[in-house]
Amino acid sequence: MAFSVEGIEGLPEIGEGDDLAAVITGATSLEDGDIIVVTSKIVSKAEGRAVAAADREQAITDETVRVVATRAYEGGVTRIVENRQGIIGAAAGVDASNAPDGMVLLLPVDPDASARALAAGIRSLTGCSVGVILSDTLGRPWRDGQTDVAIGAAGVHVFDDLRGGADASGKPLSVTMPCVADEIAAAAELVKGKASGIPVAVVRGLGRYVGALDLPGARSIQRPLDRDLFRVGADEAYDDGYRDGFDESQSEGSLRRDS
Amino acid sequence: MAFSVEGIEGLPEIGEGDDLAAVITGATSLEDGDIIVVTSKIVSKAEGRAVAAADREQAITDETVRVVATRAYEGGVTRIVENRQGIIGAAAGVDASNAPDGMVLLLPVDPDASARALAAGIRSLTGCSVGVILSDTLGRPWRDGQTDVAIGAAGVHVFDDLRGGADASGKPLSVTMPCVADEIAAAAELVKGKASGIPVAVVRGLGRYVGALDLPGARSIQRPLDRDLFRVGADEAYDDGYRDGFDESQSEGSLRRDS
Numbered sequence: 001m002a003f004s005v006e007g008i009e010g011l012p013e014i015g016e017g018d019d020l021a022a023v024i025t026g027a028t029s030l031e032d033g034d035i036i037v038v039t040s041k042i043v044s045k046a047e048g049r050a051v052a053a054a055d056r057e058q059a060i061t062d063e064t065v066r067v068v069a070t071r072a073y074e075g076g077v078t079r080i081v082e083n084r085q086g087i088i089g090a091a092a093g094v095d096a097s098n099a100p101d102g103m104v105l106l107l108p109v110d111p112d113a114s115a116r117a118l119a120a121g122i123r124s125l126t127g128c129s130v131g132v133i134l135s136d137t138l139g140r141p142w143r144d145g146q147t148d149v150a151i152g153a154a155g156v157h158v159f160d161d162l163r164g165g166a167d168a169s170g171k172p173l174s175v176t177m178p179c180v181a182d183e184i185a186a187a188a189e190l191v192k193g194k195a196s197g198i199p200v201a202v203v204r205g206l207g208r209y210v211g212a213l214d215l216p217g218a219r220s221i222q223r224p225l226d227r228d229l230f231r232v233g234a235d236e237a238y239d240d241g242y243r244d245g246f247d248e249s250q251s252e253g254s255l256r257r258d259s
Numbered sequence: 260m261a262f263s264v265e266g267i268e269g270l271p272e273i274g275e276g277d278d279l280a281a282v283i284t285g286a287t288s289l290e291d292g293d294i295i296v297v298t299s300k301i302v303s304k305a306e307g308r309a310v311a312a313a314d315r316e317q318a319i320t321d322e323t324v325r326v327v328a329t330r331a332y333e334g335g336v337t338r339i340v341e342n343r344q345g346i347i348g349a350a351a352g353v354d355a356s357n358a359p360d361g362m363v364l365l366l367p368v369d370p371d372a373s374a375r376a377l378a379a380g381i382r383s384l385t386g387c388s389v390g391v392i393l394s395d396t397l398g399r400p401w402r403d404g405q406t407d408v409a410i411g412a413a414g415v416h417v418f419d420d421l422r423g424g425a426d427a428s429g430k431p432l433s434v435t436m437p438c439v440a441d442e443i444a445a446a447a448e449l450v451k452g453k454a455s456g457i458p459v460a461v462v463r464g465l466g467r468y469v470g471a472l473d474l475p476g477a478r479s480i481q482r483p484l485d486r487d488l489f490r491v492g493a494d495e496a497y498d499d500g501y502r503d504g505f506d507e508s509q510s511e512g513s514l515r516r517d518s
Contacts, residue, residue, distance in 0.1 A: 191261060
C-alpha cells in the first residue's frame, strides 16, 4: 500500500479559453489510475471567471445563496456563506490570491462539470483511465488553518464507503465513510501550495478509487441542511432564538392581558 | 516537489506496554526527514487506554469537558463534544473499531506528549531526524464522511505559515496558513485506513516540515472558543437564545407591571 504525489512544474500561465487537458497532458506523462488534482483557480481562469477587484464585495453577495455566519474584524466583515456551488466557506470562494492583477476569481460555475470535461479530455488525449479532482483551500470550524478539499470530482470515488464492512478484527464499521476525495486534495496541497505556483499534482498509486466519469461528484460531499448540526453560526442561531423567545413571551403576555 | 506515502505492513498486534518506537523501527527503515503517521488507536493500546464496552456511555461522559451538539437517532444519541484533549468530535473519541474484543478505546491522555515520546524514541534508535503525527478519524460540519486529522504531533511543523508571505504573483497571502499536519494525516489515511489493518505510514519527501521536538503540537491546531463561530450546534444556540429572550421579555413585562 503506497502512493506518490508529484507537482507538475513548468506549466504556462493559464488564460481564458485555454485547453487545460492539452496543457496538462503536454507537461507530464500519465498512467492508468492516476488522479490529477487541479487547483480550481486555473479552471476559473480558463473559464474566464474573473471580475474586477473593486467589485469583490458585490461578487461575494452575488455568489452567495445563504449566509451561514459573519464576524466583524478590523477593516471589514468575514462572511461564511453557502455559495452557488453549495460549498460553505469564507467569501463564497471569491479570492484575489493568484488572480490576474486588479481582478478577483470566482469559483467555476459547476466544478463537477468542469472536472468531468477535463477528465474526459485527458482520457481522450492519453487513452488512460484517470480521475480528476478540482481543489480549493477552505477554513473549517473548530480547527485553525486551512486544508485543501475537493470542490469538483470526476472519474473518482469521492467516498471509500466502508458502511456495512468490518474492521481488521471483524467488528462492523457502521458509520465509517472516509472522504477520500478530500484526503487526496489535502495530500496534493502539500506539493501544490499557494506559494509555490504549482497548480496541478498527479497522485499515482490510488487507482482503486478511479472509476466511471459519471460517478457522483464533489457535490455529493456536501451535507444536506436537514442533517447539518452546524448549519448556521452559534451567534446567528442564538439571535434567532432570542427574537423568537422574546416574541413568544410578548404574545403570551398579550394573550394574558386580553383574557 | 514530490513525496510518497507507504503503509508499514506486517506490524504485530499492539498490546499494553509495547514499545512502539522499537516496533516501528524494527519493521521499516527510516530516513532523515521522514514523517511517521501513527493511528492513535495503537498508541491507546500501548498506553492501556481500554475500558469495557459496557461502560462506553459513561466513558464518553468522563472524557467530555463540554457538549457541543447532540442529535437523537434510532437507538441512541450522537454526542459531539469537546474532550479532555481539546478535540471536538463525536463520542469524545471513544471507539470500538479495532479495539480488543469487548472493549472500547479512549484517546491517549496527552497525544502531543505521546507523539513527542515516540519521536524521541525513534530518533534515538535510528539517528534520523523524523517527525511523528498521531492521527484520528473525525467527522466535520458541512461535509459528509470523515477525514483523518492530526491529534498529536512532535518534531513537525503543524502549520505552513504563509501569513505575511506572497502568492506566485507577489500578492500578500494575509490569512493563509495551511494545516499541513492535518493534510499529512489525511494523506496517510489513504494507505492506512480502518479496514486495512495498517496502523502506521511513512511519508517521505516532506522533510521541510520536520523540525525540533518541542515545536507546538497538534493542540495548537484547536481554535480557541472565543474565535470559534461554531462553538455550539445551531439547535443548542437557538434554544439558549430562546430561553434568554423569553426570560428577558418576562422581566421587562414584570418591570412594566411593577412601575
